[in-house]
Amino acid sequence: MGRKRLQPSADGRPTVHTVAARAGVSIASASRVLNGIGGSPETVRRVREAAAEVGYVPNAIARSLQAQRTGLVALAVADIGNPVYVAMMRAIEAVVASSGRQLLVHATGGEIDSETDLLRRLANRYVDGMIMSPIRITDRHLDAIVLSPVPVVVVGQLPDDAPVDNVRTDSRAGVALAVDHLVAAGRQRIGFVNGPLDTVPGAARDAGFRAALASHGIPVDERLIEVGDFQYAAGRDAATRLFARAEPDALLCANDLIAVGALHALLTDRRRVPEDVALVGMDDTELAQMAFPQLSSVSLGSAARGRRAAELLLERIADPALPPRREHVAPSLVVRASSAVDHPVRGGSAAVDDLTGGGSAAVDAPVRGGSAAPRRPRTAPASRPGTPAAPAGGPVGVPS
Amino acid sequence: MGRKRLQPSADGRPTVHTVAARAGVSIASASRVLNGIGGSPETVRRVREAAAEVGYVPNAIARSLQAQRTGLVALAVADIGNPVYVAMMRAIEAVVASSGRQLLVHATGGEIDSETDLLRRLANRYVDGMIMSPIRITDRHLDAIVLSPVPVVVVGQLPDDAPVDNVRTDSRAGVALAVDHLVAAGRQRIGFVNGPLDTVPGAARDAGFRAALASHGIPVDERLIEVGDFQYAAGRDAATRLFARAEPDALLCANDLIAVGALHALLTDRRRVPEDVALVGMDDTELAQMAFPQLSSVSLGSAARGRRAAELLLERIADPALPPRREHVAPSLVVRASSAVDHPVRGGSAAVDDLTGGGSAAVDAPVRGGSAAPRRPRTAPASRPGTPAAPAGGPVGVPS
């Protein structure tokens, strides 16, 4: 009864040949049994037994080569430390899983080489499709995407003529929502901490900020604008610099990481939020709810965008002949304690308005609307189909 | 000059056959040219030209089948929203990238089915190796791991007889460091917010907490212990409940997410941190530095564990015959404002001691040492090789 090796793979692991030989059947029969299609009871028993004895595990690569699909979908994001991607990823994961596939995430660090490399390597059949959310879009990206053998959906702004599925938001309009809110609350000297201007979201938010001020007849004061990267430390340092040279009564930050950094700087300086300075972030991530006081934040619908991107991808995998599609998710503003003037608090710190216990943090009622509109009544959350909130086609935010 | 299809793949995309036919050479020559080995100048030119004309992109799956490797490594974590995994992932990524491979991340949600599924699917040759950090370890996990055709390294505590590479920390000793610190600062009524007791880190921290109190002769008061999950909201709610029924003067939290949630509850209740309540988290993630006041936290060396796990994995990929290895990373305590009594502050809020601007947030000097030692002078950061800080082999924390 010595174990005789029957056509194992190169490294000695059993293959379907091994199982078939041991069961005394052909590889075709073995494969059928292992896939649960057909086979006489006796054959099934023998194959199952043989497979168990040798510890057979099918080679997924070989299977994929034959089946022309892997059952895997990839998501490429720039910075996995940014919670906005976490929200997006969860939404994507849910959709992808419901189609019986698995989601893999890859962090590119925002480097162009890394991103195009990824497209070259992963998209060349390792996955059935890919969602990417680059913060810079270059021709290299576009070339790599159109060359890719598998469908790619981009979350974020693309050139209008790019034949690529994408889902975007309008972060210019999002910035306008925040500025409108602050102006309506009587703030006049609004500071702005942005990310790099050579990124898509950075450029859009800069343009949006200037346009929003203009729409209120407020002149732009360059001393109230700081640029760093989209990280916590940058926000903290930028806010420190900004307050060292100017005295804004409100601060808008290009994402929540920056806003939390700025909040740290403000509290360190013993400034009261929102009494001395109203603070508004963007992306409406978990961080906004975790901060104290909780941060107002412009929701760019990251979950909705992720979900929609995943749906687009699945549709395209099912039918590659579909024409390129472009979808919009409208931004909305979520007002929390950091800019709430409705419930000003006398004592040392600011008020919180939605911490009444309960399960996981509830999302506050968002304010939604066009760019130059003043205060509006609260409505339902974003992600209505169509209806971009402002001049359509504006660049989108991190991670769009 | 009409484009004639020359043996394209099933879905119409060009294969090496297409290129070879168009260039008028054999597929062997085409393959060699495309891989940059050999070929006469004329052949090289013709093949390159043909490849460019048809837009040839090699099929990575087919290549992998032949080469018996994919150049991909996977990391499976339970909760990608927990920053401790971000730190770990960055460390792993660096090592993996230096070997010319790419890292893919998969979030399992901590579900056993999802994790074993992943092992079945991914580890069956889709990747060259895998690092996983499950918070529960079941027999199903172990079976799946030993059955896996590709190397698997586990970050976290495993049964001692499991023939699996793993790198762990000693979170019992980590808890002891925190308790020692609080006791040395004169705190006597130490509350504890833990994660689920049926998880490996939850169980270890519970045991560590009770043992640490005992070592100081402090009786365990069950009213000072709360259990939730390892999330922000759970920490906030647990802290609220805990303070509603008891009045601790210090609070230890099983990870930083919980600690930030607890901080939120404390500040909402107008309690001063650290004057009224000293607060200590675990994992020493970015969150600890982003909170205000900054959180003291027990570093479990997540980056060091990640790096080491990646190194182990690469070594095993290179030589699968290696015996199973087990490595330890010693915990250390990083003291920040939330438990710093050295610099008490009179006014409303607490002091911060390392916000002097500068680049990205610097890591504070950690306190390192055995379990029952009182306060020690500050030393260099953790991750020295060897030297577990306490009874070796204790269970490890989230994510270990």
Added chain:
DNA sequence: AGACTCCCCGGAAACGTTTACAAGTCCGGA
């Protein structure tokens, strides 16, 4: 009883690469 259907099985051909091997060409040197 013959024809027909149904089911099970095995041989062989895919899927798209890389690569071992043999054969061919060209050149220089003996």
Added chain:
DNA sequence: TCCGGACTTGTAAACGTTTCCGGGGAGTCT
């Protein structure tokens, strides 16, 4: 002139799986 080496090329065999197809046996209906 002939031989040996260097180089190039093509044929064919892998890698491990699924699946088409045809053959054969057993059962059923006419």
